[in-house]
Amino acid sequence: MNAIIVSALLGVILMFCSWGLKSESLQKNIALIGLLVLIVANLAQLNGWYVIDIDTKGMLSFSSFGLYANTILFILTFLYLWINAEEIEAIGHQSADFYALFFFILCGASILTSFDNLLMLFIGIEILSIPLYILTGSDKKNLLSNEAALKYFLMGAFSTGILLLGITLCYGAIGSFRLEAPVIIPSKGMALEQYLLSAGLILIFASMNFKVSAAPFHFWTPDVYDGAPTVFTSFMATIVKAAGFIAFVSIFHAQSKALGYSWELLLTFVILATLLVGNISAVFQRSVKRMLAYSSIAQAGFMLFALYGVSDFANEGILLYAVVYSVASIGIFAVLVKMKDYGFEAFNGLSKTHPLLAFVTTIFLLSLAGIPLTGGFFAKYYMLNAILSAGAGLWVVIIAVIFAAISVYYYFKVIQAMYFIQGTPAIKELPTTYTYKLLFLAIILLVLGVFPNLLFNYLYF
Amino acid sequence: MFLLSFLLIPIVAAILLLFIQQEKRAQNIAIVASVLSLAAAVNMLFINVSTVDLTWLQVLNSRFVLQADGLAKILILLTAISFPAIFIATSKNHVAQKNIFLSLMLFTQAGLMGVFLAGDALLFYFFWELALIPVYFLCSIWGGEKRIAVTFKFFIYTFLGSLIMLIGIIYMYMHTKDHSFAFASFMEAGLTNTQQVTAFALFFIAFAIKMPIFPLHTWQPDAYDQSPTAVTMVLSAVMVKMGLYGVLRWLMPLFPSAFSAHTNIVMILSIIGILYASFIAIKQDNIKKLIAYSSIAHIGLMSAALFANKEVGTQGVLIQLFSHGINVLGLWIIADLIEQQTGTKSLSEMGGLAKKQPTLAILLVAFSFANVALPLTNAFVGEFLMFNSLFQVNPWMAAAAGVSVVLAAIYTLNMVQKCAYGDVSVAIQKMTTNKPAQAVLIVLIIIVFVTGVYPQPLFDLTKDTLLELFVK
Numbered sequence: 001m002n003a004i005i006v007s008a009l010l011g012v013i014l015m016f017c018s019w020g021l022k023s024e025s026l027q028k029n030i031a032l033i034g035l036l037v038l039i040v041a042n043l044a045q046l047n048g049w050y051v052i053d054i055d056t057k058g059m060l061s062f063s064s065f066g067l068y069a070n071t072i073l074f075i076l077t078f079l080y081l082w083i084n085a086e087e088i089e090a091i092g093h094q095s096a097d098f099y100a101l102f103f104f105i106l107c108g109a110s111i112l113t114s115f116d117n118l119l120m121l122f123i124g125i126e127i128l129s130i131p132l133y134i135l136t137g138s139d140k141k142n143l144l145s146n147e148a149a150l151k152y153f154l155m156g157a158f159s160t161g162i163l164l165l166g167i168t169l170c171y172g173a174i175g176s177f178r179l180e181a182p183v184i185i186p187s188k189g190m191a192l193e194q195y196l197l198s199a200g201l202i203l204i205f206a207s208m209n210f211k212v213s214a215a216p217f218h219f220w221t222p223d224v225y226d227g228a229p230t231v232f233t234s235f236m237a238t239i240v241k242a243a244g245f246i247a248f249v250s251i252f253h254a255q256s257k258a259l260g261y262s263w264e265l266l267l268t269f270v271i272l273a274t275l276l277v278g279n280i281s282a283v284f285q286r287s288v289k290r291m292l293a294y295s296s297i298a299q300a301g302f303m304l305f306a307l308y309g310v311s312d313f314a315n316e317g318i319l320l321y322a323v324v325y326s327v328a329s330i331g332i333f334a335v336l337v338k339m340k341d342y343g344f345e346a347f348n349g350l351s352k353t354h355p356l357l358a359f360v361t362t363i364f365l366l367s368l369a370g371i372p373l374t375g376g377f378f379a380k381y382y383m384l385n386a387i388l389s390a391g392a393g394l395w396v397v398i399i400a401v402i403f404a405a406i407s408v409y410y411y412f413k414v415i416q417a418m419y420f421i422q423g424t425p426a427i428k429e430l431p432t433t434y435t436y437k438l439l440f441l442a443i444i445l446l447v448l449g450v451f452p453n454l455l456f457n458y459l460y461f
Numbered sequence: 462m463f464l465l466s467f468l469l470i471p472i473v474a475a476i477l478l479l480f481i482q483q484e485k486r487a488q489n490i491a492i493v494a495s496v497l498s499l500a501a502a503v504n505m506l507f508i509n510v511s512t513v514d515l516t517w518l519q520v521l522n523s524r525f526v527l528q529a530d531g532l533a534k535i536l537i538l539l540t541a542i543s544f545p546a547i548f549i550a551t552s553k554n555h556v557a558q559k560n561i562f563l564s565l566m567l568f569t570q571a572g573l574m575g576v577f578l579a580g581d582a583l584l585f586y587f588f589w590e591l592a593l594i595p596v597y598f599l600c601s602i603w604g605g606e607k608r609i610a611v612t613f614k615f616f617i618y619t620f621l622g623s624l625i626m627l628i629g630i631i632y633m634y635m636h637t638k639d640h641s642f643a644f645a646s647f648m649e650a651g652l653t654n655t656q657q658v659t660a661f662a663l664f665f666i667a668f669a670i671k672m673p674i675f676p677l678h679t680w681q682p683d684a685y686d687q688s689p690t691a692v693t694m695v696l697s698a699v700m701v702k703m704g705l706y707g708v709l710r711w712l713m714p715l716f717p718s719a720f721s722a723h724t725n726i727v728m729i730l731s732i733i734g735i736l737y738a739s740f741i742a743i744k745q746d747n748i749k750k751l752i753a754y755s756s757i758a759h760i761g762l763m764s765a766a767l768f769a770n771k772e773v774g775t776q777g778v779l780i781q782l783f784s785h786g787i788n789v790l791g792l793w794i795i796a797d798l799i800e801q802q803t804g805t806k807s808l809s810e811m812g813g814l815a816k817k818q819p820t821l822a823i824l825l826v827a828f829s830f831a832n833v834a835l836p837l838t839n840a841f842v843g844e845f846l847m848f849n850s851l852f853q854v855n856p857w858m859a860a861a862a863g864v865s866v867v868l869a870a871i872y873t874l875n876m877v878q879k880c881a882y883g884d885v886s887v888a889i890q891k892m893t894t895n896k897p898a899q900a901v902l903i904v905l906i907i908i909v910f911v912t913g914v915y916p917q918p919l920f921d922l923t924k925d926t927l928l929e930l931f932v933k
Contacts, residue, residue: 408617
């Protein structure tokens with residue numbers, strides 16, 4: 001509750017900051033301090049301290065898992081802003097507007113980690129999405145950015161409609177928006193309700209797939225990620241996606257039984273399609289930014305494993321995956337922002353001119369590829385364990401692993417360019433502290449690569 | 462805690478090396494660190510080593526367990542001998558950014574040691590990958606012309622194999638009673654026959670790629686040819702042993718029924734591989750590729766003998782793990798000396814080594830004898846036992862594999878003839894004596910003959926592994 005209220009308030013405050021304050025760095029500092037306040041407020045709730053304690057009548061429920069997920073999302077946002085603030089300032093004057101949008105997105109995300117009711121899910125998704133449309137189109141003079149925003153808005157609105165239809169059908173079937181409402185057991189008398197519920201859930205499933213960019217609902221992703229200003233792509237591909245997945249998991253861990261066997265079939269199809277489309281398309285990209293867009297689809301395929309069944313591995317795994325994938329992506333996008341052009345050739349010879357930057361980029365890429373000693377390995381490990389212990393066929397896992405090996409191909413193309421190909425990298429001027437900030441991200445990945453349990457020690461208490 | 466030193470010495474030295482720009486000093490640090498590991502390895506042979514067991518990942522119930530039985534010890538010894546030998550023998554080679562090169566080599570050493578020592582499946586997987594990553598960078602930065610593509614193929618091949626093994630590890634983990642990665646829990650998993658076959662297949666693919674067994678060998682000759690020779694030495698002397706080690710450590714004890722059900726097919730594949738590699742080796746003019754194919758043939762024989770599943774053959778393999786490493790290391794050092802000084806890998810441009818460099822020529826002949834497993838050399842002991850086991854299973858298989866000995870004699874002696882005899886060629890004319898390398902070669906040849914004449918210490922060392930595998 002605290003997080004929802006405080007983030008909304010902070011959003012409003014920052015909106016006024018853009019009007020009242022001229023200094024950009026002051027705006028940035030207010031945003032960073034605001035995030036710290038948000039983190040503290042959220043942690044305070046874990047200890048039973050509320051800003052406003054209201055009875056939500058079962059609309060929201062605050063589990064330690066949800067609050068912990070909030071904390072993680074806020075910390076990730078903090079890291080993101082800490083590293084990228086200057087780039088955000090460079091996009092338009094009045095960066096406080098963007099910060100305000102970030103806080104609204106976080107407000108949506110906090111609803112998504114705590115909803116207990118399909119209506120709240122809908123509201124959360126909308127609060128999360130609308131600022132995103134604006135962020136995508138924020139580079140006003142750039143046609144690609146405009147196109148991406150319009151495309152995203154139209155398709156997003158359409159998928160929201162589908163979500164709403166799905167929720168309606170579910171309500172029609174069971175007469176309640178509650179997640180834990182009794183699932184209908186198929187019998188002759190209730191056949192119609194059963195069909196309604198199944199249809200509703202499948203529509204919700206499709207719409208959520210759209211939000212987390214899983215195939216075959218992924219078509220917006222490459223264009224939007226490519227068209228949006230790179231800093232905002234970084235935010236969309238990481239924190240927003242992680243929030244989407246947490247919501248996705250909590251709906252279907254509660255409801256998937258209603259779909260019976262066809263649920264596994266449906267999910268397996270989506271997982272394999274996502275892995276196929278993401279990985280194979282990424283192999284053929286010439287621009288690193290577009291490659292990362294497809295790789296983000298491919299990573300979504302792995303995250304979908306958590307939906308297969310309820311287990312500790314699935315819950316912990318989705319958090320670990322969200323953290324590790326987000327940290328690595330924030331890092332790699334932060335490097336990309338500093339490149340003058342987004343082709344693979346731009347990275348040629350980076351290890352000679354910027355050895356430390358090349359090293360941290362390598363860590364990010366190794367983590368995305370899931371190589372041991374980086375957090376990415378344990379993220380993939382938890383997902384494999386989750387799907388195997390949920391009883392999926394071994395063949396699904398083997399195909400997934402083959403795709404993981406394919407992903408090495410395109411991630412390592414960047415490493416090859418940096419280390420093994422001679423040339424002058426097309427990189428902008430870097431402040432020295434910038435590389436050290438990225439080094440901090442790399443250290444997080446390495447520490448999680450040896451002790452992933454550090455992340456879970458606070459989950460159960 | 463003693464076993465930790467095998468990881469700590471190389472890792473500490475490797476990190477230290479990153480900050481030492483001066484070439485000579487970096488060289489010395491690497492040599493000192495590797496000699497220290499060698500001293501630790503020799504020391505290990507004479508003391509009772511206790512298992513290291515530290516808390517690692519409690520959530521997953523995986524512990525940091527290092528343990529050393531005979532199998533681990535003999536491979537640790539081989540690794541510990543190989544690295545100082547490589548560092549000293551290649552000390553005069555010019556390498557750009559030598560400190561980084563040596564640092565990555567030492568990381569590889571740590572990874573290899575970890576693979577041989579790990580007593581926990583997840584830890585094993587960790588080290589298995591840790592050994593691969595530095596090699597990827599070593600080959601891609603310092604390798605030959607086609608290095609990037611070739612190394613990439615090597616990397617993706619082995620990475621895919623290890624991911625499939627990871628599924629196998631998770632599969633086993635789920636079937637253990639206490640949900641742990643400990644070797645002992647894996648042993649007590651009590652799989653049914655079908656489950657054993659599944660797990661066997663998942664593990665086997667990783668090991669088969671690493672060894673490599675025909676038809677998964679295609680990454681190897683190119684990788685050997687294109688890697689900087691110091692790395693090729695690590696690859697062929699030590700790294701291929703990871704596959705055989707995996708079979709001995711995990712496949713044989715964990716999946717006995719699946720193992721014996723698949724012996725025939727794997728033996729046949731191995732023998733096809735032996736013959737295939739031998740025939741290609743005969744046709745090679747490139748000395749590095751010749752040694753590479755010869756190595757594939759020898760490893761093929763070892764995998765055939767392993768899958769014969771007989772006590773003698775396994776004993777032979779245990780010895781040969783060590784002997785093959787020493788022999789192939791010697792051959793690579795000589796090939797590297799010639800390549801570095803003459804700039805050619807082509808046998809047809811060589812000739813007259815005996816006149817120009819008599820000591821080196823004698824050493825080449827001696828290592829060639831070991832390569833064809835003549836009596837008195839170390840390889841004879843192992844190969845004799847291995848053929849013995851093949852014969853017990855099927856005389857025809859033994860005969861087919863036996864042809865490889867004849868073929869080995871053909872290509873090895875052909876190499877000696879082209880390289881050592883005849884008039885001194887233009888290329889060989891440039892050769893000068895490289896004292897450190899020759900010293901290393903002399904030490905290695907002493908090991909060859911001592912263990913060839915008196916292999917008993919090696920039998921004693923590996924006795925416990927053999928008892929574990931066959932008596933229980």
